[in-house]
Amino acid sequence: MKISMAHGAGGEIMQGLISDIILSNIKNKNVNGGIGLGELDDGATIPFGEYEIVISTDSHTVDPIFFPGGDIGKLSITGTVNDVSVMGAKPLAIANAMVISEGFTSEEFEKIIKSMGEACTEAGVALVTGDTKVMEKDKLDKIVISTTGIGIAKKGEITSDASLEVGNKIILTGSVGDHGIALMSYREGFGFETDLKSDVAPVWEMIEKALEIGGVNAMKDPTRGGIANALNELASKSGVGMMVYEDKIPVKEQVIAASEMLGIDPYEVANEGKVVMGVEADKAEEILEAIRSTKYGKDAQIIGEVTDDKHVIIETSLGGKRILEAPIADPVPRVC
Amino acid sequence: MKISMAHGAGGEIMQGLISDIILSNIKNKNVNGGIGLGELDDGATIPFGEYEIVISTDSHTVDPIFFPGGDIGKLSITGTVNDVSVMGAKPLAIANAMVISEGFTSEEFEKIIKSMGEACTEAGVALVTGDTKVMEKDKLDKIVISTTGIGIAKKGEITSDASLEVGNKIILTGSVGDHGIALMSYREGFGFETDLKSDVAPVWEMIEKALEIGGVNAMKDPTRGGIANALNELASKSGVGMMVYEDKIPVKEQVIAASEMLGIDPYEVANEGKVVMGVEADKAEEILEAIRSTKYGKDAQIIGEVTDDKHVIIETSLGGKRILEAPIADPVPRVC
Ligand SMILES: Nc1ncnc2c1ncn2[C@@H]1O[C@H](COP(=O)(O)OP(=O)(O)OP(=O)(O)O)[C@@H](O)[C@H]1O
Ligand SMILES: Nc1ncnc2c1ncn2[C@@H]1O[C@H](COP(=O)(O)OP(=O)(O)OP(=O)(O)O)[C@@H](O)[C@H]1O
Ligand SMILES: [Mg+2]
Ligand SMILES: [Mg+2]
Ligand SMILES: [Mg+2]
Ligand SMILES: [Mg+2]
Ligand SMILES: [Mg+2]
Ligand SMILES: [Mg+2]
Numbered sequence: 001m002k003i004s005m006a007h008g009a010g011g012e013i014m015q016g017l018i019s020d021i022i023l024s025n026i027k028n029k030n031v032n033g034g035i036g037l038g039e040l041d042d043g044a045t046i047p048f049g050e051y052e053i054v055i056s057t058d059s060h061t062v063d064p065i066f067f068p069g070g071d072i073g074k075l076s077i078t079g080t081v082n083d084v085s086v087m088g089a090k091p092l093a094i095a096n097a098m099v100i101s102e103g104f105t106s107e108e109f110e111k112i113i114k115s116m117g118e119a120c121t122e123a124g125v126a127l128v129t130g131d132t133k134v135m136e137k138d139k140l141d142k143i144v145i146s147t148t149g150i151g152i153a154k155k156g157e158i159t160s161d162a163s164l165e166v167g168n169k170i171i172l173t174g175s176v177g178d179h180g181i182a183l184m185s186y187r188e189g190f191g192f193e194t195d196l197k198s199d200v201a202p203v204w205e206m207i208e209k210a211l212e213i214g215g216v217n218a219m220k221d222p223t224r225g226g227i228a229n230a231l232n233e234l235a236s237k238s239g240v241g242m243m244v245y246e247d248k249i250p251v252k253e254q255v256i257a258a259s260e261m262l263g264i265d266p267y268e269v270a271n272e273g274k275v276v277m278g279v280e281a282d283k284a285e286e287i288l289e290a291i292r293s294t295k296y297g298k299d300a301q302i303i304g305e306v307t308d309d310k311h312v313i314i315e316t317s318l319g320g321k322r323i324l325e326a327p328i329a330d331p332v333p334r335v336c
Numbered sequence: 337m338k339i340s341m342a343h344g345a346g347g348e349i350m351q352g353l354i355s356d357i358i359l360s361n362i363k364n365k366n367v368n369g370g371i372g373l374g375e376l377d378d379g380a381t382i383p384f385g386e387y388e389i390v391i392s393t394d395s396h397t398v399d400p401i402f403f404p405g406g407d408i409g410k411l412s413i414t415g416t417v418n419d420v421s422v423m424g425a426k427p428l429a430i431a432n433a434m435v436i437s438e439g440f441t442s443e444e445f446e447k448i449i450k451s452m453g454e455a456c457t458e459a460g461v462a463l464v465t466g467d468t469k470v471m472e473k474d475k476l477d478k479i480v481i482s483t484t485g486i487g488i489a490k491k492g493e494i495t496s497d498a499s500l501e502v503g504n505k506i507i508l509t510g511s512v513g514d515h516g517i518a519l520m521s522y523r524e525g526f527g528f529e530t531d532l533k534s535d536v537a538p539v540w541e542m543i544e545k546a547l548e549i550g551g552v553n554a555m556k557d558p559t560r561g562g563i564a565n566a567l568n569e570l571a572s573k574s575g576v577g578m579m580v581y582e583d584k585i586p587v588k589e590q591v592i593a594a595s596e597m598l599g600i601d602p603y604e605v606a607n608e609g610k611v612v613m614g615v616e617a618d619k620a621e622e623i624l625e626a627i628r629s630t631k632y633g634k635d636a637q638i639i640g641e642v643t644d645d646k647h648v649i650i651e652t653s654l655g656g657k658r659i660l661e662a663p664i665a666d667p668v669p670r671v672c
Contacts, residue, residue, distance in 0.1 A: 001441070001442040001443075002438075002439050002440065002441055002442070003436050003437070003438060003439065003440045003441070003442065003445065003470055004438060004470070005438055005470050005472065006470075007436070007468065007470050008435075008436065008468055008469040008470030008471075009470070014468055017442075017468065018468065021442065021445060021446050021449055022449055022466070025446065025449045025450045025452075025453045026449070026452070026453045026456065026463045027453055027456070027457055028456050028457060028460075028461065028462035028463065029462055029463065029464065030462055030464055031428050031429045031462050031464060034464070035464075036462060036464040036465070037462075037463055037464055037465065037466070041465075043465050044429065044431070044464035044465040046428060046429055046464075046486065046488075048384075048387075048488070049385070051384075053389060053486065055429065055431050055464065055465060055484070055486055056431070056465060057431035057432070057433045057465060057466060057467055057482070057484055058433060058467045059433040059434065059435045059467050059469045059480070059482055060469075061435055061469045061471050092367050092382060093367045093380065093382055093391065095380070095391050095392070095393035095484050096393070097393045097394060097395040097433075097482040097484070098395065099344075099395045099397055099480055099482075100339050100343070100344065101339070102338075102339060102340060102341055103338050103339065104338065104339045105337070105338055105339070106337040106338070106339060106353075106357065107337075109339060109357060110357050110361065113357055113358055113361045113362070114361045116361075116362070117361045117362045117363055120362065120363070120364050121363055121364060124364075125364065126364035126365055126366055126367050126372060126373075127362045127364065127365065127373055128365065128366055128367060128370070128371075128372040128373055128380035128382075128391065129372070129373065129377075129379050129380040129391060129392060129393060130358070130373070130393060131393055131394045131395050131482075132343065132344055132350055132353065132354065133344040133395045133396075133397045133670075134339055134340070134341050134342075134343050134344030134345070135344075135397050135477070135480075135670070136341065136670075138477075139476070139477035140475070140476055140477065140480075141471070141474075141475035141476065144395070144435055144471075144476075144480060146393070146395055146433040146435075146467075146482030148391070148393055148431050148433070148484035150382065150389065150391055150486070152382075152384070334469075334471070334472075
């Protein structure tokens with residue numbers, strides 16, 4: 001078999017590669033019974049006395065490297081702190097491994113580094129270590145940035161993506177599709193322009209406020225594969241279903257317009273500053289208000305609830321119901 | 337300025353890029369006063385109660401990806417656990433971010449993953465989390481693997497690379513140049529063959545034995561830039577000099593022969609299973625014996641001592657002295 005673009009696109013085809021080749025060939029999958037490779041969560045944990053160390057990593061290959069609302073530097077820091085955050089841990093430190101193409105300009109490189117610095121400052125993390133490699137110009141296009149985040153949580157505060165309970169409300173912290181559609185609309189050759197920007201932003205403040213209230217059972221950042229992927233993963237790992245209401249899911253007009261033009265489902269497209277969480281029903285309104293009081297949570301919504309079905313069902317504004325399937329692959333290539 | 341291959345080759349040119357562009361644009365460089373970006377050590381530390389969490393990262397772009405004695409998978413795990421080890425911490429967990437070229441075969445991919453699994457088992461670490469991206473075939477050659485290692489040490493056990501003291505003995509745990517020269521000799525077009533293998537191997541067992549005895553002041557794994565780079569970094573960061581004796585430095589015959597043919601200085605070439613350490617003089621013999629008792633330490637030597645000079649001086653077998661300069665760049669491109 002040959003690796004295809006879909007194997008790196010965050011949907012079922014990628015999951016297949018990971019289960020068939022990675023899970024089966026790695027013996028040591030966790031440390032001291034912490035969350036490890038076997039759980040396929042947003043990151044892993046290392047239990048340590050009264051605490052758990054959280055670690056998460058992502059390579060960033062986004063194309064183009066500068067896009068409306070951000071660049072590969074901001075995305076690399078933010079994407080990684082967000083995966084640590086949705087594990088329930090405050091992100092503290094970033095390790096930054098960069099592979100640069102020979103001939104890349106130091107001006108662009110510095111722009112990226114500045115952007116990483118600003119993103120670290122906003123997220124309150126330190127960039128503590130890194131690595132720099134260069135590949136020949138015909139061997140790598142531009143730059144790849146692999147960031148790893150470390151956070152710490154008290155034991156019992158870790159929020160897995162597999163702990164939804166029937167009756168939980170599902171909160172989505174804002175509009176969907178902005179990152180992927182902004183990227184697509186900016187790429188050459190699509191013949192339309194919008195003022196749409198990527199939503200790339202750190203989510204910790206929203207999560208911290210929610211955790212302070214309590215009753216948050218499961219979280220995920222709906223990156224590659226969008227909310228279609230995130231909702232299905234949350235449901236299937238928890239062995240439950242969901243009912244979500246289309247008219248509650250915030251989608252910007254420009255996202256709808258561009259999606260239609262491109263033939264893309266915005267629910268399957270990556271977001272870079274959003275969280276979906278399953279929370280106890282009696283805490284849902286209070287958590288929603290807390291999230292709405294934060295910088296990036298103003299458009300948060302309760303979009304549905306957890307059911308004892310096995311599917312994620314979406315009810316359209318006209319009252320029709322359909323299954324929201326897990327995508328085969330994110331429809332936007334090289335989205336993060 | 338345009339980024340050149342030398343900017344990723346571990347010597348003074350890379351150091352320049354890091355100081356000029358990275359250090360100056362990142363504000364948050366450490367967590368709670370731990371070792372951070374400013375120290376430019378093999379990794380960083382996060383002080384945490386009675387412990388320190390150690391983190392280190394490397395992207396691996398080695399060419400070719402399968403080479404005598406190893407492959408990019410083994411190298412990725414081993415290189416990273418070794419950087420955690422030379423900080424004085426037992427490596428526990430690895431995060432594994434992979435970027436694969438479209439069209440790469442799943443057979444080669446599985447070979448690499450198997451090799452990573454074996455390397456994890458040997459090093460006693462778990463592969464706990466990761467990421468998978470795919471780039472178009474004309475945008476990336478083969479595969480890039482970025483590994484991040486996490487370890488834990490008791491407070492006070494961290495071994496920086498800046499703490500040599502005058503009078504310390506310098507221990508080198510085995511022969512130099514094997515990795516880089518094996519790679520060069522295997523690459524096509526060099527017109528010679530040898531049975532030389534990369535030395536890629538985990539160094540923790542040697543370090544653990546040395547730390548049990550005590551008196552280890554500073555350590556470094558002499559990867560890109562070889563011992564010429566490692567010895568100079570140790571000396572200059574500690575504000576001291578060194579006297580090392582050429583006839584004490586183990587270099588394999590095949591390495592000498594191939595180096596001469598290629599016009600390469602084996603002292604400037606990467607190793608992937610070695611440590612240089614500065615130890616208290618009265619512990620040196622005992623530490624040497626302990627290291628020699630381990631699987632990868634049989635050829636360990638005391639190669640010199642720390643002086644109050646500012647240079648690393650090398651005394652040749654004929655008694656002549658010369659300065660061992662820090663290399664501008666590793667003479668072997670894409671060595672790790
Ligand atoms: N090469 C790999 N090695 C080990 N684990 C992997 C690898 N690729 C993915 N995983 C694991 O598979 C799961 C899914 O990974 P994925 O990258 O989709 O998560 P994510 O980082 O939350 O999403 P995104 O990358 O879209 O931001 C995670 O648990 C991740 O640790
Ligand atoms: N892109 C980067 N961002 C942040 N820090 C970096 C970056 N590149 C290198 N560094 C830092 O510079 C120092 C030297 O890095 P280097 O990669 O040479 O160390 P190493 O990993 O021990 O060696 P090698 O990569 O040859 O195995 C380290 O402290 C590293 O953290
Ligand atoms: Mg995630
Ligand atoms: Mg992620
Ligand atoms: Mg490195
Ligand atoms: Mg090192
Ligand atoms: Mg290294
Ligand atoms: Mg990922």
